[in-house]
Amino acid sequence: MAGLTRADVEHVAFLARLRLTADELDRLEGQLNHILDQYAKLSELDTSAIPPTAQTIELENILRADVAGPSLSVEDVLRNAVSTEGDFIVVPPILGGDDA
Amino acid sequence: MIGNGDATRLLGHELASRLRTGELSSRDITLAHLEAAERQNHALNAWLVIERDKALAAADAADARLAAARMEGSEATAGLHPLLGLPVAVKDLVSVAGGQCTAGSRILEGYVAPYDAHVTGRLRDAGAVILGKTNMDEFAMGSSNEYSAFGPVSNPWDLDTVPGGSSGGSAAAVAAFHSPFGIGTDTGGSIRQPAALSGIVGLKPTYGRVSRHGIVAFASSLDQIGPLARDARDAAALLHAVAGRDERDSTSAPIPVPDDLLRLPTSDDEAAGWLKGKRLGLPAEYFVKGMEPGVEARIREAVDALEAAGATIQEVSLPHTDYGLATYYIVVPAEASANLARYDGVRYGKSIRLPGADFIADYLATRGDGFGPEVKRRIMLGTYALSAGYYDAFYLKAQKVRTLIKRDFDEVFGSGIDALVAPTSPSVAFKFGARTADPVAMYLSDACTLPANMAGIAGVSLPCGLSDGLPVGLQFIGPPWSELELLRFGRAYEAITDDADWRKLEPAQLALADDPSGPTPAERAAALAAAA
Numbered sequence: 001m002a003g004l005t006r007a008d009v010e011h012v013a014f015l016a017r018l019r020l021t022a023d024e025l026d027r028l029e030g031q032l033n034h035i036l037d038q039y040a041k042l043s044e045l046d047t048s049a050i051p052p053t054a055q056t057i058e059l060e061n062i063l064r065a066d067v068a069g070p071s072l073s074v075e076d077v078l079r080n081a082v083s084t085e086g087d088f089i090v091v092p093p094i095l096g097g098d099d100a
Numbered sequence: 101m102i103g104n105g106d107a108t109r110l111l112g113h114e115l116a117s118r119l120r121t122g123e124l125s126s127r128d129i130t131l132a133h134l135e136a137a138e139r140q141n142h143a144l145n146a147w148l149v150i151e152r153d154k155a156l157a158a159a160d161a162a163d164a165r166l167a168a169a170r171m172e173g174s175e176a177t178a179g180l181h182p183l184l185g186l187p188v189a190v191k192d193l194v195s196v197a198g199g200q201c202t203a204g205s206r207i208l209e210g211y212v213a214p215y216d217a218h219v220t221g222r223l224r225d226a227g228a229v230i231l232g233k234t235n236m237d238e239f240a241m242g243s244s245n246e247y248s249a250f251g252p253v254s255n256p257w258d259l260d261t262v263p264g265g266s267s268g269g270s271a272a273a274v275a276a277f278h279s280p281f282g283i284g285t286d287t288g289g290s291i292r293q294p295a296a297l298s299g300i301v302g303l304k305p306t307y308g309r310v311s312r313h314g315i316v317a318f319a320s321s322l323d324q325i326g327p328l329a330r331d332a333r334d335a336a337a338l339l340h341a342v343a344g345r346d347e348r349d350s351t352s353a354p355i356p357v358p359d360d361l362l363r364l365p366t367s368d369d370e371a372a373g374w375l376k377g378k379r380l381g382l383p384a385e386y387f388v389k390g391m392e393p394g395v396e397a398r399i400r401e402a403v404d405a406l407e408a409a410g411a412t413i414q415e416v417s418l419p420h421t422d423y424g425l426a427t428y429y430i431v432v433p434a435e436a437s438a439n440l441a442r443y444d445g446v447r448y449g450k451s452i453r454l455p456g457a458d459f460i461a462d463y464l465a466t467r468g469d470g471f472g473p474e475v476k477r478r479i480m481l482g483t484y485a486l487s488a489g490y491y492d493a494f495y496l497k498a499q500k501v502r503t504l505i506k507r508d509f510d511e512v513f514g515s516g517i518d519a520l521v522a523p524t525s526p527s528v529a530f531k532f533g534a535r536t537a538d539p540v541a542m543y544l545s546d547a548c549t550l551p552a553n554m555a556g557i558a559g560v561s562l563p564c565g566l567s568d569g570l571p572v573g574l575q576f577i578g579p580p581w582s583e584l585e586l587l588r589f590g591r592a593y594e595a596i597t598d599d600a601d602w603r604k605l606e607p608a609q610l611a612l613a614d615d616p617s618g619p620t621p622a623e624r625a626a627a628l629a630a631a632a
Contacts, residue, residue, distance in 0.1 A: 004484070016437060016483040017444075017460070018476055019468030028480060031539055035481060038540060041426045042497055045504065052499030053506055055321050055351070056556025057308040057580065062350040076214040080448035091446050092459035 003033045107132040108277040112186050112334035115280060119166060119185050120177045126166070126185030130159035130229050133187045137231060137278040143613035144254050145621045146263075146272040148192050149200055150232040158229040159185060165227055182337045182362060184227035189270050189279040192233035193240060193316040194325070196220050203316040204238040204248040204266075207443050207450045207470030217314025218349065219283060219325055219342040226341045231279055234269030238472045239440065240290055240318045242266050243545035246536055246625070247474040254621040255298060256607035257570050260628060261529035264294030264545075267328065271298040274328050275607055281338050282328035287319050288428055289524075289549025291326045292561035296524035296573020299563045299607065301335045301590065302328045304549075306580045307556035308353035310339075311346030319435035320351075322553040332562065332590035336361040339583060358584045364591045371595035374588055376410035378518050385421035386522035386548050394567025399523045402564040402574045402593065406521065409596045416517060418508040423501050424551045429543055430485050430498035431554070437482025440475070443467060477539060506555040513579040519589055523548050524561040524573030532625035533632065552577050560586045562593060565602045 004012075009029045013020045020028070074087050083090035107115065107129050118124040134152050141147050162185030169176040190196060193203040195213035197220070202208045216224065223230060237247040245253040245268025255263040256276040263272040267284030271294035274282040284291040286304035295302025303326045310325040317323065327338035340361040345354045365371040382403060387396060407413045445451035445466035452465040471479070485494035512520065526547060535542040552559040557580055564574035576589045597603065612618060619627065 008484075009480070012480055012484045012487070014464075015487065016479045017441075017463040017467050018471070018479060019464035020476070024473075024476070028477065031477060032480060032484070034538075034540060035429065039426050039430060039494065042423060042430075042501055045420075045423065045501060047497060047500035047504070050500040050503050052496055053502040054499060055307075056506060056554075057306070057351070057353055059308065059351065059353060064347055072214055079214060080211055082445065082448075082451040082453075089447055092453065092462055094459055 004029060004036065108136050110280070111331055112280040112329060112337060113182065115186055116182050116184070120180070122170065126159040126162040126229060127156065129185065130155050130187055130231070133231060133279055136276070137273065140276060140278070140613040142616055142620060143259065143618050144256065144272055144276060145251050146235055146253050146269040146276065146278065147189075147232050148202060148235050148250055148269065151199065151230065155187070155229050155231050158227075162227045162229065181226040181341065183223070183281070183341050186228055186281060187231045187279040188223055188228045188338070189232065189234050189273040189282040190220070190230055191236050191267050191270050191282075191284050193236060193285060194219055194283055195314040196230060196233070200233060201316065202250070203240070204236040204250060205471065205475065206249045207467070208316075209450060211448050215314060218311035218346045220314065222342045228281070228341070234267070234273055234282065236269055237266035238475050239316065239436070240266040240285055240287055241436070241474045241478055243289065243293055243542055244530070244535060245269065245294075246532065247472060249472050251620070251622040252532060252625050254613070254624065255529045256610045256613060257299060257529060259609045259612055259621070260624050261531050261570070262297065264297035264525070264529065266290040266294075267302075268294050270328050271295055271300060271302065274298070274300050274330060276610055276613065280330060280334060283325065283338075283342070284328050285315060285318070285323055285325050286553065287322045288432065288553050289546040291328060292524050292549050292559055292573065292575060293545060295328055295561045296575075297529040297571065299571030300328055300330050301332055301560065301562050302326065303335050303339060303560040303583065303586070304552060304558060305339060305343065305583055306558045308351050309343050309355075309558070309581070309583065311349040311352040313346055313348040317439040319432040320439060321435060322432065332587045332594055333364045335560070335590075336364050336584070336587045355581055361584055361587065364587060365595075368595035368598055371588075371591045372409050375406065375592045375596075378411045378589070379516055380406060380411050380413050381416035381512055381517040381520045382413055383416050383418045383421065383520055383522055385418050388526050388547055390544070391523065391526040392528065392567060395523055395526060395528060395572050398565040398567055398572040399574060403521055405596050406593065409592070413521075414517065416512050416520070418512065418551070420501065420504045420508050421551055424505055424554060425543060425547055427498045427501045427505065428546070428550045428554060429481070430494050431502065433478040433482035434485045434495050435482070437479045437486065440471075440479055443470065445470070474539070502554050505551055509551075509555045509557055509579070518578070519582065519586060520577040522575045522577065524575040525549070528567050528570035528572060532621070532628050548575065556580065558583050558586055560590050562590045564593070564597070565600065566605075569608060
């Protein structure tokens with residue numbers, strides 16, 4: 001399997017929304033490639049006819065009645081937010097400057 | 101009359117009977133354990149917070165319930181929950197309303213849980229006394245507790261070694277007699293491996309046995325909550341208290357929890373007699389390359405003892421065991437990277453807002469500063485494994501191999517094997533720093549435990565002697581919903597080794613932890629790093 005380049009590591013860090021220092025990027029490049037080498041072992045197995053397992057217990061379609069039950073108060077929900085206004089959490093603007 | 105100091109040495113069921121006779125109160129028991137925890141936390145760092153006032157309030161409430169039941173008579177006292185009035189150490193990723201829940205991470209520093217986890221509610225219903233929250237590897241990612249953002253934990257058997265992880269704080273607290281009961285979580289071995297390294301009992305239930313509502317999610321298709329204790333009977337009582345269907349977790353199974361968990365044999369003869377005719381499988385693949393000879397010797401002795409007591413031992417093969425590690429380290433980072441996407445610094449947790457920057461820059465800064473190195477490594481691996489063009493090669497491939505691993509277990513259990521017997525960890529407790537330089541070396545710590553998580557089945561680790569003066573863990577692995585059987589095997593093993601000299605030993609360096617001027621675990625780790 002092709003290894004990760006430094007540029008790949010930087011790209012994945014951006015996708016994962018992680019700001020990393022140059023040192024961290026250096027270290028991760030080596031470590032991630034070392035770990036990816038271990039993954040290569042799986043190519044020894046022919047799995048073309050094997051179905052994937054996403055969960056291990058045979059439960060399906062667990063449903064409940066569509067009725068409202070007790071839930072947290074607005075006050076409890078907002079207590080951990082960094083910034084609030086009235087009954088709302090203040091979020092950073094995600095649309096361009098003119099719309100913000 | 102038993103003094104406060106001695107109460108910490110009693111098992112949960114021994115404390116429960118003294119509560120019922122009135123020989124001890126929950127306040128006596130709680131105070132004795134709080135004092136031990138407060139005295140030794142400087143040296144062990146097992147606790148991230150000790151909640152003395154809340155614990156004493158819970159103890160007084162339990163004493164009131166006991167007094168009322170005693171007035172009603174023996175039937176009422178017999179009907180009391182076995183955990184009533186007894187201390188529990190709770191891993192700091194289980195929500196306890198009104199208290200911290202850091203998951204061992206700076207990104208959740210200052211967060212206050214707004215509600216109780218399902219297990220917390222069950223503990224409260226039982227009248228258990230939550231002493232505080234225990235240290236852990238950040239987001240449960242680790243096998244040594246060295247990846248906690250709040251410092252490493254010392255193993256009471258040797259203060260320069262790790263207690264295992266990720267439930268290292270709960271394991272050390274139970275091993276050090278700070279609490280008879282501990283709650284942990286196990287995604288790849290995080291209950292069983294620290295139980296093994298710390299010389300106690302730890303059980304990972306079948307996936308779906310215990311509701312995950314209110315715990316910090318790590319890898320959702322594998323995470324399970326389970327008990328840590330100092331014998332099989334106590335582990336069974338704690339499992340009984342927290343297990344069962346909860347509609348807030350749709351993966352919690354509507355399978356009855358056997359009440360016989362509360363009736364494991366009290367007599368050693370009965371416990372050992374149960375073994376006769378039971379079939380135990382010995383999986384060749386679990387005696388891995390690099391396993392310490394002392395560990396293998398203790399496991400072989402335990403297997404011989406089980407055979408001598410009437411169990412049939414049969415060599416079996418789980419041919420895909422060797423692929424478990426690679427499979428696990430694809431599936432787990434992938435699920436973790438998705439779960440940890442929620443830490444955005446907006447709704448809760450650490451938040452960095454850079455003046456004039458856009459929201460992406462805020463996310464990058466918050467997450468880059470808030471997560472520690474192992475968490476970042478796993479998020480990176482998971483993000484990569486799930487990214488466009490690589491999904492089939494990594495994640496889908498791993499899920500297919502997961503099927504093969506599960507089939508290995510299905511075939512063995514389908515052939516009439518009642519349980520597998522194997523080592524829990526290929527090594528005893530290791531020194532601080534021994535595995536932090538190489539992530540793959542750390543990952544190998546879980547080689548014997550993670551297959552059970554991949555297959556969603558149950559496993560329990562019990563102490564089976566010492567190697568180089570450090571505890572060795574014996575693992576029983578069983579089919580889905582076999583917790584009761586596994587604990588009967590464990591109880592039987594305890595019965596047949598009841599006279600063993602090693603059972604009488606306390607953790608060798610526990611007394612050293614009483615020294616308030618001694619080094620902290622972080623200082624010990626730094627000294628070892630400097631000497632290396």
